[in-house]
Amino acid sequence: xxxxxxxKLSYIYKSELTSFHMPGHKYGKIYEKLGYDKYMxxxxxxxxxxxxxxxxxxxxQGVIRKSQDNTKRILLADMDPVDREALDLLYLVxxxxxxxxxxxxxxxxxxxxxxxxxxCHQSAYNACILARVKPIFVxxxxxxxxxxxxxxxxxxxxxxxxxxxxxxAVFITRPSYYGMSQDIDQVVELAHEYQMLVIVDExxxxxxxxxxxxxxxxxxxxxxxxxxxxxxxxxxxxQSSILIYRKRALDTARLTSxxxxxxxxxxxxxxxxxxxxCYDIYxxxxxxxxQNLMNNIYxxxxxxxxxxxxxxxxxxxxxxxxxxxxxxxxxxxxxxxHRYNIQVxxxxxxxxxxxxxxxxxxxxxxxxxxxxxxxxxxxxxxxLADFKEDISEHARQERFQSIGSxxxxxxxxxxxxxxxxxxxxxxxxxxxxxxxDIRIEESLGRxxxxxxxxxxxxxxxxxxxxxxxxxxxxxxxxxxxxxxxxNGMESHSLETIKVIK
Ligand SMILES: Cc1ncc(COP(=O)(O)O)c(C=O)c1O
Numbered sequence: 001x002x003x004x005x006x007x008k009l010s011y012i013y014k015s016e017l018t019s020f021h022m023p024g025h026k027y028g029k030i031y032e033k034l035g036y037d038k039y040m041x042x043x044x045x046x047x048x049x050x051x052x053x054x055x056x057x058x059x060x061q062g063v064i065r066k067s068q069d070n071t072k073r074i075l076l077a078d079m080d081p082v083d084r085e086a087l088d089l090l091y092l093v094x095x096x097x098x099x100x101x102x103x104x105x106x107x108x109x110x111x112x113x114x115x116x117x118x119x120c121h122q123s124a125y126n127a128c129i130l131a132r133v134k135p136i137f138v139x140x141x142x143x144x145x146x147x148x149x150x151x152x153x154x155x156x157x158x159x160x161x162x163x164x165x166x167x168x169a170v171f172i173t174r175p176s177y178y179g180m181s182q183d184i185d186q187v188v189e190l191a192h193e194y195q196m197l198v199i200v201d202e203x204x205x206x207x208x209x210x211x212x213x214x215x216x217x218x219x220x221x222x223x224x225x226x227x228x229x230x231x232x233x234x235x236x237x238x239q240s241s242i243l244i245y246r247k248r249a250l251d252t253a254r255l256t257s258x259x260x261x262x263x264x265x266x267x268x269x270x271x272x273x274x275x276x277x278c279y280d281i282y283x284x285x286x287x288x289x290x291q292n293l294m295n296n297i298y299x300x301x302x303x304x305x306x307x308x309x310x311x312x313x314x315x316x317x318x319x320x321x322x323x324x325x326x327x328x329x330x331x332x333x334x335x336x337x338h339r340y341n342i343q344v345x346x347x348x349x350x351x352x353x354x355x356x357x358x359x360x361x362x363x364x365x366x367x368x369x370x371x372x373x374x375x376x377x378x379x380x381x382x383x384l385a386d387f388k389e390d391i392s393e394h395a396r397q398e399r400f401q402s403i404g405s406x407x408x409x410x411x412x413x414x415x416x417x418x419x420x421x422x423x424x425x426x427x428x429x430x431x432x433x434x435x436x437d438i439r440i441e442e443s444l445g446r447x448x449x450x451x452x453x454x455x456x457x458x459x460x461x462x463x464x465x466x467x468x469x470x471x472x473x474x475x476x477x478x479x480x481x482x483x484x485x486x487n488g489m490e491s492h493s494l495e496t497i498k499v500i501k
Contacts, residue, residue: 018364020318020354021345024207025235030359034285036277043270057091057267058260064091064272071242071279075209076219086248087219090259091275092227092241093267096203097123099227099243101130101262106255107169107197107225108133115160116171117152118420119459121201124171125427125451132428136164137420140459146310146321147350147457149176157187161194169197174218175204177346177458178310178353179317181215188222197250198222203229206242207316207357210282210290215313224249233316235359236278240271281358289358296365297356303369306376310351318354325376332375340371348457416454417475421466430465430500437496440476443468446499451488454479460488468497 019026031040039046048054055062072089092099104127108114114133116124119140128135138160141150151173161170170191175181184200191198200218206228208214219226225245230236245255281289297315310319322332329347336342336352345355354368424447425433435449445467452462452472462472479486480494490498 015341018340018342018367020356020360020364020368021343022355023231023236023238024233024355024357024359025237026357026359026364029361030235030281030289031277034281036281039273039277046273047268047270049266049269054269057093057263057272058256058265060090067091067272067276071275072244074279074283075244077283078209079220086246087244088247088252090243090245091272092243092259092263093239093271094241094263095231095239096201096227096229096241097121098259098262099241100124100199100201100203101127102255102259103199103225103227103243103245104128104133104169104171105131105258105262106250107199109168112168113164113166114169114171115157115164115167115196117157117173119149119151119176119457120171120173121203124173124201125460125463129428129431132426133168134426135463136160136167139418139420142416142457142459143310145350146319147348148178148180148310148319149457149459150178150180151176151182154182154184154187157184158190161187161190161196165194167194167196169199171199171201172218172223173201175202175215175314175317177204178319179204179312179314181205181313184218184223185221188218192222197224199225200227202226203241204232204317205314206230207233207290208314210286210358211294213294213315219244230275230278233355233357234278235281235357237271237274239268240275240278242275286358292362293356293358293360296360296362300365300369304372307372316356318356319351320354320372321351323350327375335375336368336371340367340374342368342371348455415475416457416459417461417469417471419469419471421448421462421469421472423465424467425465425500427463427465434501435498436501437491437498439495440473440480440497443497443499444470444473446497449498449500450490452476452497453487455485455487458487468499 025031028040031037050056055064057064060068068089068091076084100121100123104114104124108131110132112133113136115136115138117140118137138152138156140152143150157170172184174184188198200223202218205217208217217226225243227241227243229241231238231240294315301309304320308321308324310321312319322329328349329351333344333347333352336344344352346353430447430449448462448466448468449464451460453460476494486494
């Protein structure tokens with residue numbers, strides 16, 4: 001066995017990559033710094049299962065229950081104890097993905113409908129397919145200059161609630177992947193007047209409680225189910241997440257049984273323990289570390305004065321526009337990685353997103369500032385970074401070429417279709433129906449059998465069950481010409497589209 005995964009991980013480990021990406025523990029640096037490595041050092045020695053003395057995640061009454069309660073107390077320390085008592089907190093080991101699926105399937109019965117923002121995560125669409133729930137979409141706001149998903153406007157949710165009083169729930173993504181948050185107090189209030197449950201995808205907001213400079217969690221707005229990816233913005237292992245819910249608001253037995261449908265029956269205790277370690281750090285040093293992080297970010301942004309930095313609601317998400325410097329974000333990310341050993345969270349055509357957490361050090365920011373200045377000075381083509389990595393000559397050439405490709409960056413102008421297409425069939429029916437591939441130019445009026453998600457900005461412009469219109473055809477033909485990334489479509493060359501037979 002060649003062990004390609006092991007080899008790749010070993011390379012990354014040896015290269016001591018500077019991480020501005022998930023997971024939030026940044027290759028364990030924070031555990032070493034704070035002395036938690038005795039718990040986290042040899043995880044295989046702690047990897048156990050349901051034996052005498054451990055607990056059952058799906059019906060927690062022992063150590064898991066106790067740990068979840070401790071975390072709730074830490075996370076909601078500033079909440080009135082009576083309000084806190086009305087909430088419960090569950091650990092999740094299949095990411096926020098399973099929390100979102102469970103929340104939607106708990107709130108919505110088969111055939112019912114849910115109001116949700118168009119730019120929601122794929123797991124929310126998937127939950128609708130699994131549970132045969134009808135989505136009613138609220139338009140996503142997009143910052144066109146930076147290709148950033150802004151979330152949907154509160155007033156659009158309010159309109160959608162008034163126009164669809166039959167809906168069972170409202171699904172809100174807050175913050176967006178890029179760190180944009182809106183005030184949702186009124187949305188929650190109106191939804192409750194209409195007897196709708198409110199689910200908030202707070203996958204990117206697990207750290208909100210650590211500083212008054214960050215938005216408040218939707219738990220404080222009265223949302224009924226809030227899902228956070230602990231692993232994204234706090235130090236815990238990948239896939240570890242939590243779900244906070246209002247006990248009285250929903251059918252808790254249904255939530256338990258739905259969770260056991262979408263989550264493994266062999267939960268990783270190592271992952272569960274990493275959540276516990278994370279909230280121990282959160283309680284003991286979280287606020288101080290967050291204040292240090294905010295100071296580092298402030299200095300970093302000041303150092304980036306020659307770049308346009310997008311202002312987000314969450315300062316720890318730093319989006320730097322690079323295309324106005326003539327380098328698209330994809331190429332910029334490659335230069336950062338291959339020449340400077342710095343990995344960003346994501347790149348889109350317009351720029352790059354740094355995801356900073358309390359595990360990032362001052363030297364991570366200093367090193368990145370040097371790199372960012374270097375790139376502007378066009379000192380790009382000196383030697384590649386020494387990654388302490390044994391790479392082949394072929395790989396080395398590939399890296400040079402990808403760095404050289406910045407000369408190919410060019411402006412792309414491609415407007416997304418703005419209207420949400422008309423629906424011809426339910427999402428879940430379309431998922432099941434027989435499909436065929438036809439030429440895009442011949443698809444006018446046909447019902448789509450697949451998603452069309454241009455990247456950037458990563459929002460669906462067509463979903464299964466929706467009708468193909470002329471705007472969409474024009475968009476796809478142009479996207480084909482300029483070679484834009486489209487997720488969801490089987491035809492990568494954008495020749496054909498999958499439609500219902
Ligand atoms: C907005 C949003 N929601 C939910 C998820 C799913 O989270 P997880 O990776 O914890 O399953 C993601 C993942 O990137 C996301 O960006």
